[in-house]
Amino acid sequence: xxxxxxxxxxxxxxxxxxxxxxxxxxxxxxxxxxxxxxxxxxxxxxxxxxxxxxxxxxxxxxxxxxxxxxxxxxxxxxxxxxxxxxxxxxxxxxxxxxxxxxxxxxxxxxxxxxxxxxxxxxxxxxxxxxxxxxxxxxxxxxxxxxxxxxxxxxxxxxxxxxxxxxxxxxxxxxxxxxxxxxxxxxxxxxxxxxxxxxxxxxxxxxxxxxxxxxxxxxxxxxxxxxxxxxxxxxxxxxxxxxxxxxxxxxxxxxxxxxxxxxxxxxxxxxxxxxxxxxxxxxxxxxxxxxxxxxxxxxxxxxxxxxxxxxxxxxxxxxxxxxx
Amino acid sequence: xxxxxxxxxxxxxxxxxxxxxxxxxxxxxxxxxxxxxxxxxxxxxxxxxxxxxxxxxxxxxxxxxxxxxxxxxxxxxxxxxxxxxxxxxxxxxxxxxxxxxxxxxxxxxxxxxxxxxxxxxxxxxxxxxxxxxxxxxxxxxxxxxxxxxxxxxxxxxxxxxxxxxxxxxxxxxxxxxxxxxxxxxxxxxxxxxxxxxxxxxxxxxxxxxxxxxxxxxxxxxxxxxxxxxxxxxxxxxxxxxxxxxxxxxxxxxxxxxxxxxxxxxxxxxxxxxxxxxxxxxxxxxxxxxxxxxxxxxxxxxxxxx
Numbered sequence: 197x198x199x200x201x202x203x204x205x206x207x208x209x210x211x212x213x214x215x216x217x218x219x220x221x222x223x224x225x226x227x228x229x230x231x232x233x234x235x236x237x238x239x240x241x242x243x244x245x246x247x248x249x250x251x252x253x254x255x256x257x258x259x260x261x262x263x264x265x266x267x268x269x270x271x272x273x274x275x276x277x278x279x280x281x282x283x284x285x286x287x288x289x290x291x292x293x294x295x296x297x298x299x300x301x302x303x304x305x306x307x308x309x310x311x312x313x314x315x316x317x318x319x320x321x322x323x324x325x326x327x328x329x330x331x332x333x334x335x336x337x338x339x340x341x342x343x344x345x346x347x348x349x350x351x352x353x354x355x356x357x358x359x360x361x362x363x364x365x366x367x368x369x370x371x372x373x374x375x376x377x378x379x380x381x382x383x384x385x386x387x388x389x390x391x392x393x394x395x396x397x398x399x400x401x402x403x404x405x406x407x408x409x410x411x412x413x414x415x416x417x418x419x420x421x422x423x424x425x426x427x428x429x430x431x432x433x434x435x436x437x438x439x440x441x442x443x444x445x446x447x448x449x450x451x452x453x454x455x456x457x458x459x460x461x462x463x464x465x466x467x468x469x470x471x472x473x474x475x476x477x478x479x480x481x482x483x484x485x486x487x488x489x490x491x492x493x494x495x496x497x498x499x500x501x502x503x504x505x506x507x508x509x510x511x512x513x514x515x516x517x518x519x
Numbered sequence: 520x521x522x523x524x525x526x527x528x529x530x531x532x533x534x535x536x537x538x539x540x541x542x543x544x545x546x547x548x549x550x551x552x553x554x555x556x557x558x559x560x561x562x563x564x565x566x567x568x569x570x571x572x573x574x575x576x577x578x579x580x581x582x583x584x585x586x587x588x589x590x591x592x593x594x595x596x597x598x599x600x601x602x603x604x605x606x607x608x609x610x611x612x613x614x615x616x617x618x619x620x621x622x623x624x625x626x627x628x629x630x631x632x633x634x635x636x637x638x639x640x641x642x643x644x645x646x647x648x649x650x651x652x653x654x655x656x657x658x659x660x661x662x663x664x665x666x667x668x669x670x671x672x673x674x675x676x677x678x679x680x681x682x683x684x685x686x687x688x689x690x691x692x693x694x695x696x697x698x699x700x701x702x703x704x705x706x707x708x709x710x711x712x713x714x715x716x717x718x719x720x721x722x723x724x725x726x727x728x729x730x731x732x733x734x735x736x737x738x739x740x741x742x743x744x745x746x747x748x749x750x751x752x753x754x755x756x757x758x759x760x761x762x763x764x765x766x767x768x769x770x771x772x773x774x775x776x777x778x779x780x781x782x783x784x785x786x787x788x789x790x791x792x793x794x795x796x797x798x799x800x801x802x803x804x805x806x807x808x809x810x811x812x813x814x815x816x817x818x819x820x821x822x823x824x
Contacts, residue, residue, distance in 0.1 A: 256719060288722035300713035305735040314731070315721045366721070 202269075203373055203406045204230040204253070209266035211245075211252050213477075220477040222248045222261065224430040227504070232373070235400060235407040237417030237438065239453075240427035241474050246410045249427070250376045253408070254291060255283050271373065289319040292367035296379040298359035302351035308335075308362055309347030315369050330369065338365045338395060357388035361395065368399060374406040381416060393420055414457060418442050426450050429474055429485035432504055436511025447513045448490045484516070492517060534816055544808035551802055555610035562604035563592070567770070572599050578788045594790045596776070597783055605771060606795050610802065612772040616686050617753035621745060623691030624752075628698020629734070629741065635699065636706025637729050647703065650696035658693040658755055665689050666764040679767045686765060690752050701744050705737040739817045746810025750803045757799055773799045 211223040223245040230236055238246045251257050253268055255275055268275040271290065275283065295301045303311060312331035313324060320327070328347070335343045338361040351359060360380060367375055377396065381389040397420050400407045409421055417424055418438055425435040426449065434447035445451045452470040454460060461467060472489040481487060484497040494517065502514040526532055535541055554561055564571060576599035579588045587594065593602035631650065635643040669685060670678045678685070709715065710733065718728045753773075759765035760774025761781075768779050773795045780792025 254720060256716075258716075284722045284724065286722070287720055293717075293720040295713055295717060297713065301717040303714045303718070303732050303736070306732070314723065314727075318721065318723050318727070363717075 201231045202229060203232045203234070203271065205267075205269040206249075206253070207267045207269075209249065209252060209268060210264045211248050211257055211261055212264045213261040215260065218478075219264075221264075221480075222430055222477055223252060225266065226427070226430070226432055227266075228425050228432065228435060230374070230406050230408065233400070233404040233406060234423065235397075235409065235421040237421035237424040238408060238410045238427060239412065239414060239417055239424055241412060243474060243476075244427040245430040246412075246427055247378050250293065250378050250408065250410050253376060254287055254293065256287070285319065288315055288372075289370045290372050291374045291376065292370070292372040294360075294363055294367050294375060294377040294380045297383045298356060298363050299351075299383070301363055302359060304351055307348055307350055308354075312347070312366055312369060315366055319370050331365075334365045334368050335362070337368065337399065338362070340365075356384055357391065360384060360388075360392050364392070364396065364399070368403070371403060372405060374408070375400070376408045376410070378410045379412070380409075382411070382413075389416070396420065414442070414453065415459075426453070429480055430477065431485060431514060432512075433486065433515075434511055434513040435504070436509070436513075440509060440511055444509055446507055446509050446511055446518055447515050448492060448517075449486045452489075484514075531816070535812070538812055540808055541812035544805040544812075547801060548805040548809060551610060551798070551805070552614065555607050555614060558604070558607040558611055562601075562607045563590070564601040564604040566600040566605040566608055574599050578783065578786075578791070580788075581790050593794050594788075596779060596791045597788070602790060602794055605776060606773070606798050609766075609771045609773045609776050609795065610798055612683065612766055612770065613753050613756060613774070613799070613802070616683060616690070616756045616766075616772065617749045619683075619687035620690035620694070620752040620756075621748045623687060624695045624698050624748060625741070625745065627691070627695040628700075629702050631695070632699040632702025633706055633729055633734060633737075636703040637710060637725070637733065643703075646699070650699045653693070654696045656693070658690065659758065661693040662686075662689045662755065662759050663762075663764055666759065670764075675767075679769060682766050682770065686756055686759070690755050693755075694748065694751070697744060697748060698741070701740050702737055705740050706733055709733045709736045743810060743814045743817060746806055746813060750806040750810070753799075753806075754803060773802075 206229070207227050208225045209223055209227070210221060210225055212219040212221045226245075226249055228236065238249065240246050248257060248261065252263055253270075253275065255263065255278070257263065263276055266276070270286070275286070278286070302308070309328065309331060312334070313327040316322065316327040316330055317324070331347060332343055335347065340346055340358065340361055354362065364380075380396065381392050384392060393416060396407070399405065407421070409417060411417055421438050423435065424438050424441040426433045426441070426447065428449050434441065434445070434450045441450060442454070445454050449470070455468050456470060458467060470489055475481060475485060475488070481498075483499050484490070484493070484502050487493045487497045490497065496516045500516070502516045504512050504514045507513045507518045559565070566572070576588070576591070576595050577597055579591055579595045580586050581594040582589060582592050584594070591601050591603070593606070595601055596605060631646050635646040666685070666689065715728060715732060718732050723732075756765055756772060757774030757777065760772050761778045763778065766772040766775045768775055771779065776795035777792050777799070780788070780790075780795065783791050
């Protein structure tokens with residue numbers, strides 16, 4: 197990948213939460229790249245550090261957490277070194293974020309139109325009328341009927357799926373280069389999930405936007421993304437093209453995840469699961485964090501943390517046992 | 520026109536009309552407010568105009584009494600002023616002081632509470648300890664102290680001229696922590712909600728998030744304590760006047776009328792103190808009942824059967 201097409205480059209990003217009983221490392225030396233218009237899925241169990249990574253990119257990790265190492269290069273600038281004001285200009289402008297629960301992310305006392313105009317006025321030097329025109333255009337793009345009327349309404353007058361469409365419209369307002377979507381469909385029912393994903397995919401393709409899709413749902417990622425990174429206990433375990441991860445997973449953890457999908461199990465058969473639970477950030481074992489649950493764990497796994505290295509199948513994986 | 524239609528169809532109006540107590544108290548309050556602010560038009564006499572006052576009319580009983588004079592519906596006070604007119608003018612003074620003090624409390628308290636709740640840390644600690652210190656002085660103590668100080672420093676003449684703004688300042692200052700605490704508590708709750716996080720992700724400035732996003736969401740609690748605080752401020756003013764540190768007798772409020780009448784109660788002129796007392800109770804009661812209804816309406820968890 198040459199430098200010109202590169203949009204985002206995260207290198208050795210570490211984020212820890214400083215608590216009274218010591219620092220908890222939620223994200224541990226995570227690295228990945230994203231090209232312009234590329235869509236990456238960040239997959240993992242709850243607590244794997246996916247969302248923290250997402251907030252980390254915007255440098256908005258809530259206290260007492262903070263970025264303790266690494267760099268985040270976005271459009272040629274290191275986001276970890278920018279001032280608060282420079283970051284504010286990037287947030288919502290070049291990088292937008294979509295959250296899990298659209299019930300919660302819209303302000304209940306402001307109309308949709310006001311909230312959309314506000315985003316634009318924070319980043320563009322335009323009049324309120326021009327902002328309203330752009331808002332109207334964007335809300336049409338997310339396929340909401342009678343948009344003029346809808347802009348004057350409050351969030352409680354919309355259904356869940358509609359609200360997520362509005363949240364997406366707000367994220368699109370400033371034509372950002374990157375959208376971080378943190379479990380955008382988890383709070384919606386299945387039929388609407390498909391609509392929203394299709395919309396997101398369509399918009400990313402037509403507007404040439406990069407997407408980081410954070411989810412625990414492999415089915416969702418496989419529909420939308422070009423590449424997948426699998427996270428476990430704050431580390432990336434395996435990353436490769438979506439097709440390779442879904443059809444030929446290399447890392448024992450990825451294999452376990454895919455094996456646990458109900459559709460991969462014969463009808464009437466017993467559902468599979470990975471034995472054990474993910475270690476909490478306060479008690480990550482030395483060596484491979486997945487070691488305790490891995491069926492083919494060896495001595496070397498208990499001693500050394502496996503580095504993320506290229507493997508034969510064409511992916512990067514953090515496992516001692518793969519060549 | 521469409522605004523009117525919206526109001527007509529709103530749940531607010533529906534639940535208001537279904538509560539007879541709320542309707543009655545707001546009706547009562549409306550009449551009191553209209554009568555007191557329209558006093559120059561409504562009142563039969565002007566108690567501030569000394570040329571119309573005759574000392575020979577002093578202490579006349581109400582109209583229905585055998586010695587009553589049909590010029591004075593509710594009788595006259597010790598200086599010969601018409602009780603009804605004096606009460607209407609006095610109620611206006613009381614309401615102005617109540618509203619003024621609450622406006623001052625509100626501005627100070629909301630500002631302090633919003634900044635403390637949103638910024639947190641040492642600034643919050645400093646501001647809220649200031650509020651605690653202020654609260655540990657009783658309102659009356661502060662009022663008596665400053666009232667007496669002003670009277671001693673500038674004399675009674677100046678005091679009479681500046682009594683209204685002075686009382687607004689004193690009562691406003693003494694009670695701002697009520698607002699600061701309420702606003703801070705709801706800002707802390709709102710701050711954790713996702714829409715605030717979303718606003719930060721959008722890249723809004725923190726001043727904009729504070730004023731435009733968080734503040735309107737705390738207005739429910741502000742509205743409810745405001746009704747209580749207006750009633751409290753009017754009562755504080757009445758209490759201060761009763762002990763002689765509020766409004767002077769030349770420009771009486773309800774409190775100073777009660778006090779003035781109290782000196783004559785043993786000579787049989789009960790009406791001088793009773794009627795302003797009834798007016799004060801009616802005013803406070805209707806404000807409080809309306810506030811209660813508003814609290815119930817805005818907090819669905821407290822719905823009555």
